[in-house]
Amino acid sequence: MSSEIFDLVVIGAGPGGYVCAFRAAQLGLKVALVDKRPALGGTCLNVGCIPSKALLHSSEHFAFAQKHAAAHGIKLGAVEVDLPTLLKRKDEVVAKNTGGLTLLAKARKVTVVTGTATFLSPTTVSVGASLDDARSQHLTAKNIVIATGSAPVELPFMKFDGTTVVSSDHAIAFPTVPKKLVVVGGGAIGLELGSVWSRLGADVTVVEFLPKIIAAYDDDIVRNFTRLLTKQGLKIEVGAKVTGLRKSQISNPGSQIAAVTLLAERDGKTLEFEADKVLVAVGRRPYTDNLGLEKAGVELDEKKRVKVDAHLRTTAKNIWAIGDAVAGPMLAHKAEEDGAAVAEWIAGKAGHINWDLVPAIVYTHPEVAGVGLGEDAAKAAGRAINVGRFNFAANGRAIAADATDGYVKIIADAKTDRILGAQILGANAGELISEIVTHMEYGGSAEDLGRTIHAHPTMSEALKEAGLAVSKSAIHTL
Amino acid sequence: MSIEVKIPPMGESITSGVLAKWHVADGAIVKKDQPLFELETDKITSEGTAEAAGKITFKVPAGTDVKIGQVVATIDETATAPVGGVPSPREASPAKSDEQSPAVRRLAAETGLDPASVTGTGKAGRVTKGDMLAAGEKPSASAPVGGVPSPREAAPAVAAAAAPAAAPSVALAKERQTRTKLSKLRQTIANRLVAAQHEAAMLTTFNECDMSAVMELRKKYQDDFVKKNGVKLGFMSFFTKAVVHALREVPAVNARIDGDSVVQNHYYDIGMAVSTEKGLMVPVIRDCDTLGMAGIEKAIADAAKKARDGKITLADLEGGVFTITNGGIFGSMLSTPILNAPQSGILGLHAINDRPMAVNGQVVIRPMMYLALSYDHRIVDGKEAVTFLVRVKQAIEDPARLLIGA
Numbered sequence: 092m093s094s095e096i097f098d099l100v101v102i103g104a105g106p107g108g109y110v111c112a113f114r115a116a117q118l119g120l121k122v123a124l125v126d127k128r129p130a131l132g133g134t135c136l137n138v139g140c141i142p143s144k145a146l147l148h149s150s151e152h153f154a155f156a157q158k159h160a161a162a163h164g165i166k167l168g169a170v171e172v173d174l175p176t177l178l179k180r181k182d183e184v185v186a187k188n189t190g191g192l193t194l195l196a197k198a199r200k201v202t203v204v205t206g207t208a209t210f211l212s213p214t215t216v217s218v219g220a221s222l223d224d225a226r227s228q229h230l231t232a233k234n235i236v237i238a239t240g241s242a243p244v245e246l247p248f249m250k251f252d253g254t255t256v257v258s259s260d261h262a263i264a265f266p267t268v269p270k271k272l273v274v275v276g277g278g279a280i281g282l283e284l285g286s287v288w289s290r291l292g293a294d295v296t297v298v299e300f301l302p303k304i305i306a307a308y309d310d311d312i313v314r315n316f317t318r319l320l321t322k323q324g325l326k327i328e329v330g331a332k333v334t335g336l337r338k339s340q341i342s343n344p345g346s347q348i349a350a351v352t353l354l355a356e357r358d359g360k361t362l363e364f365e366a367d368k369v370l371v372a373v374g375r376r377p378y379t380d381n382l383g384l385e386k387a388g389v390e391l392d393e394k395k396r397v398k399v400d401a402h403l404r405t406t407a408k409n410i411w412a413i414g415d416a417v418a419g420p421m422l423a424h425k426a427e428e429d430g431a432a433v434a435e436w437i438a439g440k441a442g443h444i445n446w447d448l449v450p451a452i453v454y455t456h457p458e459v460a461g462v463g464l465g466e467d468a469a470k471a472a473g474r475a476i477n478v479g480r481f482n483f484a485a486n487g488r489a490i491a492a493d494a495t496d497g498y499v500k501i502i503a504d505a506k507t508d509r510i511l512g513a514q515i516l517g518a519n520a521g522e523l524i525s526e527i528v529t530h531m532e533y534g535g536s537a538e539d540l541g542r543t544i545h546a547h548p549t550m551s552e553a554l555k556e557a558g559l560a561v562s563k564s565a566i567h568t569l
Numbered sequence: 570m571s572i573e574v575k576i577p578p579m580g581e582s583i584t585s586g587v588l589a590k591w592h593v594a595d596g597a598i599v600k601k602d603q604p605l606f607e608l609e610t611d612k613i614t615s616e617g618t619a620e621a622a623g624k625i626t627f628k629v630p631a632g633t634d635v636k637i638g639q640v641v642a643t644i645d646e647t648a649t650a651p652v653g654g655v656p657s658p659r660e661a662s663p664a665k666s667d668e669q670s671p672a673v674r675r676l677a678a679e680t681g682l683d684p685a686s687v688t689g690t691g692k693a694g695r696v697t698k699g700d701m702l703a704a705g706e707k708p709s710a711s712a713p714v715g716g717v718p719s720p721r722e723a724a725p726a727v728a729a730a731a732a733p734a735a736a737p738s739v740a741l742a743k744e745r746q747t748r749t750k751l752s753k754l755r756q757t758i759a760n761r762l763v764a765a766q767h768e769a770a771m772l773t774t775f776n777e778c779d780m781s782a783v784m785e786l787r788k789k790y791q792d793d794f795v796k797k798n799g800v801k802l803g804f805m806s807f808f809t810k811a812v813v814h815a816l817r818e819v820p821a822v823n824a825r826i827d828g829d830s831v832v833q834n835h836y837y838d839i840g841m842a843v844s845t846e847k848g849l850m851v852p853v854i855r856d857c858d859t860l861g862m863a864g865i866e867k868a869i870a871d872a873a874k875k876a877r878d879g880k881i882t883l884a885d886l887e888g889g890v891f892t893i894t895n896g897g898i899f900g901s902m903l904s905t906p907i908l909n910a911p912q913s914g915i916l917g918l919h920a921i922n923d924r925p926m927a928v929n930g931q932v933v934i935r936p937m938m939y940l941a942l943s944y945d946h947r948i949v950d951g952k953e954a955v956t957f958l959v960r961v962k963q964a965i966e967d968p969a970r971l972l973i974g975a
Contacts, residue, residue, distance in 0.1 A: 507699025508672070534691030535670060536698035542671030 095202075097123045099437060100216055100232035102208045102382070105133020107414030107426030108238030109192055114434035116199040123202040123230050125218050130189035131196060131203065134240050135423045141188050142263040143283055145181040147454055150290040154323075154456075159493065172291050178264060204228060210235075210387035213407045234409050234437045237389070237397055238430065239382065241375035241415035246275070249336045255350050255368060256336065259284060262370045268292045273353050273366035275333050277304030279453040281372035282320070286455045289325050296326040296364050298355055300373075303329055305453055309465045309500070312514050316459055319496055319516075323456075331355040331362055336369065377416045392418070403433050403444070411437070425449045450528050452521035457497045460520035462528050463512025466502050475505035479537060479560030481553045483517045485568050488548040494518035499557040501527070501537055508536035508561070519550055526554055537561035572621050574642040576635050579610060579883050585636045586610035587757070588629060592685055594694030595627040599644065606631075606641065611757040613883040614847075617641075624648030631688070672698035680705055758848060765910040770946035773905040774954045778962040780921050780936040783807050786968060798863035804918075805841065806865040808893055810971050811964035812916060813837050813858045816891060819957040821949045822914040823890050831948060840889035840909060841869055843876040850876045851909055853889035897921065903939045913948050916961065917941035 101112045104126035112124040130137060156170045196203050206218040206227065216235060219227025243258035245251055251258050262284045268291045274281040277299030289295040297304065303313045304327060317327050335354040349365035356362065377396045384391070388407040392398045397412035399405055405412050411433045414426030425446065432442030450462040469476045482498040483489040497517030503510050513527040530540050540558030545551045552567075559565040576586065589609045593599055599619045606617045619625070623646040635641060669677070669684050673696050677684050680701075687704040689696035751759070765771075787802050794802040816823045816837060824833045837858040840851040852872035857865060875881050892909040897920040906917040919939045926935045942958045949957075964970050 504699070507697065507702060509697060509699050532692060533670070533695060534697040534699075536672045538672035538675070538698055539670045542675070 095123070095230060097121050097202070097230060097232040099123070099234045099236065099434070100125065100230045101236045101238055101430075102216065103133060103238035103240055103414075103416075104128075104131040104192070104203075105238060105240045105414065105426065106135050106423040107240070107416075107430040108133065108236070109196070109430075110427040111236050111238060111413060111430030111434045112201050113195060113199055114431045115437060116201050118434060118438035118440065120434075120438060122199075123204055123232070124196060125204045125206065125208045125216070125230070127205070127207045129205045130186075131192040132185075132189045133238075136188045136192070137185060138260045138263060140423055142181050142185050143259070143280075143287070144454060145184040146177070146263060146287045147283060147456075149177045149180060150287045151456055154290040172268065174266075174268060174291070177291075181263070204230065207381070209381060210383040210389075213387045213409060234411065235387075236430070236433055237379070237382070237405070237410065237412040237416055238414050238426070239378050239416050240426075241421055242378045242380075243371070244374045244376050246333065246371055246373065249275075249333075249369070249371060251371070257368055257370055259370070259372055262288075262368075262372075265368070269367040270294060271349050271366045272296075272368050272370060273298060273364045274370045274372060275353070276372035276374070277301070277306075277327065277329065278372060278374070279305065279451075281370065282325075283454050284370060284372065285325060286320070286323070289323065295324070296328060296366075298331050298333060298353065298362075298364060299327070299329045300332050301329065305459060307451070307465075308459060308461055309467045309514055311466075312459065312461075312500070312516050315497065316453075316455075316457075316516055319457060320455065328355070328357075328362065328364075331357040334361075375415065375421055379416060394418075402436055403429055419446045420449045420451065422449060422451060445532075448528055448531055450521075450524045452524065454521065457494070457517045458520035459514070459516050460524035461512070461514040462524055463510070463531060464502060465512055465514060466500065469502055469511060474511075476511065477503050477505050477508075477537070477561045479503070479557045479562075479565070481557040481560055481565060481568055483550065483553055485556075486548075486550055486553045488550050489518070489553070491548070492518070492550075494550065499523070499553045501540065501554075501557045501561055503537040503561045508538055510535055510537055510540065510558075513554075513557075515554075517550070517553075523551055523554060526551065570647065571643045571645050572623075573640045574605060574617065574619070574625070574644060576608060576637050576639050576641060577617065578637050579608075579613075579615065583610050583637060583883070585634060588631060588633050588635050588641055589614070589752075590631045590686075590688060591627065591694075592616075593625060594689065595625070596693060597625055598648065599623065599625050608635070609752075609757065610883070611761050613881065613886060615883065619644060621646050669696065670698065673701055676701040676705070755848065761910065762907060765908050768910065769908050769913075771908055771943055772946050772954070773941050773943040774951075774958055775903065775942075776940045776955075776958045776962050777937050778940055778965045779926070780804075780938050780965065782966055782968055784936060794863070798867070800863060800866045800870060802862065803866055803869075805869050805893070805895075806862040807965060807968060807971075808916070808918060808961070809839055809841075809854070809857050809865050809869075810862070811961045812839060812891060812893060814964050814971055814974075815957045815960035817858075818960055819949075819953045821953045822944065822957050824948055825890075825911045825913050826945070826948050827911070834890045836890065838889045840886075840892040840912075841872060842892060842894035843873050845876050845879075847879070850881055850886065851889065851892055852876055852881055852885045853887070891915070893918065895919075897938065904941060906941060906943045908943055908945060913945040914954075914957065915943050916958075917943070 098120035099115045100123045101108045102125050104124050109131055112122045115122045128137060153172055156167055160167050204218050206220055208216050208218045211217050215229055215231045217227045217229050249256050253261055259280050268288060272288050272293045272295045274285040274297045277297050281297055285295045285297050304317060305313055321327060333353060333355045337352040337354060339350055350367050351369060353364040353366055353369055379397060387410055389410055390398045390406045396418050397405055397416050399412050399417050403411050403413055413429035413433055415421045419425055428444050432444045435442030448462060450460060453459040466478050479501040480498055484495040489495050500514045501510060502512045510531050515523055537558045541555055545555045556565045556567055587609045589607045591606050592604050599622060601619055601622045603619045604616045605619050608615050608617055621644055623644040625642050625644050627642050629641050673684050682701060682705055684696040687696045687700050690700055691697040791802055824831055838853045838855050839857045840853045842849055842851050854868045891912055892915045894906050894915060895918040896904050897918050901919050903919055904917055906915045908915055921936045921938045923934050924937045925932050940958055940962060942954055944954045
């Protein structure tokens with residue numbers, strides 16, 4: 092049982108935790124970074140953002156080879172998927188990322204401690220292989236940051252078993268392509284992983300409780316997006332509440348009968364969806380299980396998130412919490428922002444967080460991206476706005492690159508022309524949205540966006556035109 | 570090493586003012602002599618400049634009441650602009666330490682409104698398009714020298730697109746009241762006027778004078794006067810000389826109460842009230858007893874131009890012993906001017922109207938002007954006030970008295 096005193100101990104090495112630790116080390120603090128996995132990076136690098144993007148990338152290539160290569164004059168015979176190789180590549184991508192973090196941690200002299208953490212007191216954390224591990228280390232710190240992230244929400248009547256009822260943790264590593272995959276939840280995670288397996292050959296149905304998928308986006312964006320996904324072969328069922336799961340009577344492998352039937356209800360009618368696997372992606376919950384928060388004096392709020400003030404300080408004055416463990420968008424870059432800010436505050440510097448400018452992206456194809464206030468939300472709040480819209484079909488680069496689906500929407504204040512938000516449906520929406528975030532950071536107007544030079548031919552010109560469209564002065568569209 | 574930015578001394582009677590606005594953003598890199606802030610006092614608005622280059626940190630926000638000598642910011646001389654500075658080939662953009670956004674530059678070029686004079690609400694105090702639009706709509710109380718703020722939104726396309734949004738501004742025009750905040754300057758002027766009334770025992774005595782003699786002289790000598798002096802012979806020079814003449818005879822009007830003492834002036838600096846966009850200003854013409862008629866006319870013309878151009882300095886407004894105000898140019902027949910504290914007398918001139926007068930038992934039409942002298946009764950008694958005004962009247966009606974000294 093060793094004891095060391097640190098300036099900062101960070102529990103959880105996901106995007107929030109490792110950024111916090113690295114920033115604190117940059118500012119001269121003595122830091123320990125704790126994670127139950129030997130590999131750093133948390134959910135994001137190991138079972139979330141990174142592996143899913145690798146799978147999306149590989150499966151997109153496959154879909155291109157199958158469906159679009161011929162149009163480009165590329166002659167291919169029968170195109171097949173070698174799933175083990177595809178998954179191996181995904182693992183290599185993950186390893187490269189996590190390996191890079193380990194190197195950075197070492198270079199920054201951050202002490203990495205592997206194990207499960209639990210509070211012994213407000214200033215001491217015990218880290219071991221399990222809660223009773225006699226060989227656990229005790230870390231004492233002046234400041235502690237809780238960055239334990241989140242876990243997939245489990246439906247009480249349909250618990251995860253890892254084979255038939257699965258979470259995203261499992262859905263990034265199916266050993267074979269399922270014949271029928273039902274995805275419960277039409278948010279980003281469900282749609283992304285649903286897209287992956289659909290491209291690789293699965294029959295995918297997405298069942299969503301709300302009247303629309305990706306409900307935070309404007310109705311017109313969602314309508315167009317749904318249409319495009321349906322064209323790709325996904326079946327989208329909205330307004331359907333999942334009520335139960337029926338296991339099939341016959342369940343020997345190799346059988347043609349699906350393993351389970353998902354039951355749902357819509358407008359009083361019962362719907363049934365046969366499935367080999369059910370991916371439950373209805374959301375994530377803050378994860379603070381077994382942390383021993385009572386011993387630290389840290390309280391949770393009514394949604395089981397760690398209760399924090401505007402500076403992310405918990406009810407224990409030397410303990411902070413960031414990322415998915417606290418309120419705010421459950422996104423890696425938000426956690427990173429939190430982590431950097433807390434490190435700066437602990438080091439006595441001026442950190443800042445702005446949860447109003449956190450962009451969100453759905454990494455399907457085409458992608459969907461949004462930041463700030465949407466058109467529907469603005470109108471519902473009675474705010475006077477002007478909206479500028481530009482279709483990728485009118486963008487030269489998009490036409491050349493088979494990326495004509497979708498459009499850019501810029502929402503600006505009617506009086507000051509300040510950009511209040513933007514939503515983009517299209518290829519690379521996730522990259523393009525960054526520019527809007529930058530303009531919004533400086534209080535930029537739609538006119539500023541329209542008057543900023545954008546190289547030609549790029550898809551980013553669609554942003555400029557949409558900015559001009561706010562004042563009805565777009566050049567390449569009426 | 571840091572230097573302090575202090576409110577500079579501005580004349581003996583000025584002890585405080587308002588830091589009306591900052592011309593730079595908090596944390597900006599400033600150059601030596603760069604204008605930093607606008608200071609409003611009850612007499613004048615002036616600028617504070619940087620005594621050294623460096624990074625400025627504010628100690629008080631805009632709109633704060635400040636005292637002379639108060640530290641309002643510090644400049645860290647060790648902080649310099651980042652390498653590469655602000656990259657921009659365009660030099661025409663209005664001067665502020667941060668580069669302006671494209672929309673702001675466009676509005677500045679179209680409306681002539683200097684972004685440096687606009688309060689910025691963007692990141693780190695940057696001026697946004699919205700700030701420019703809002704500043705263009707405000708009344709021009711704080712327009713900088715040469716600035717012509719446009720009351721309309723300069724972007725026609727924005728106006729065209731905002732058809733539903735235009736409705737609210739139409740509705741505003743039909744409102745029965747609008748409320749605008751008083752600028753600090755106006756507030757201070759208002760306070761001073763009331764204070765003056767409370768301190769002095771202010772009364773007004775009246776008389777009338779026949780302007781025909783002066784008008785005759787002007788008619789006779791105007792051309793020669795202009796040829797010789799390059800300036801027109803007006804009424805003000807006559808009145809100024811008449812006032813000096815009367816002040817000599819009634820020195821009580823050339824004195825003031827300061828606390829428990831009486832201060833008697835032995836010089837004749839006369840303030841001439843001039844009406845400008847920003848309000849009434851009273852530049853002082855120095856040593857009117859030593860100036861000839863041409864000298865007085867020239868000095869008055871210069872002062873009026875300076876006032877209208879906004880180039881009056883505090884020194885120009887200080888030290889007067891008496892004031893002449895002319896409501897006649899607006900058509901006033903008779904009025905009770907308010908004292909220009911801490912002076913003890915003010916002469917009000919009015920419109921010249923032809924009136925039937927009794928002269929030597931005959932009714933004749935004469936160009937008549939009513940004269941008003943408001944005075945501080947604590948120091949000037951009734952007889953002195955009346956005598957003063959009579960002397961002025963006599964000097965106007967018979968200008969030879971000025972020459973002869975009778």
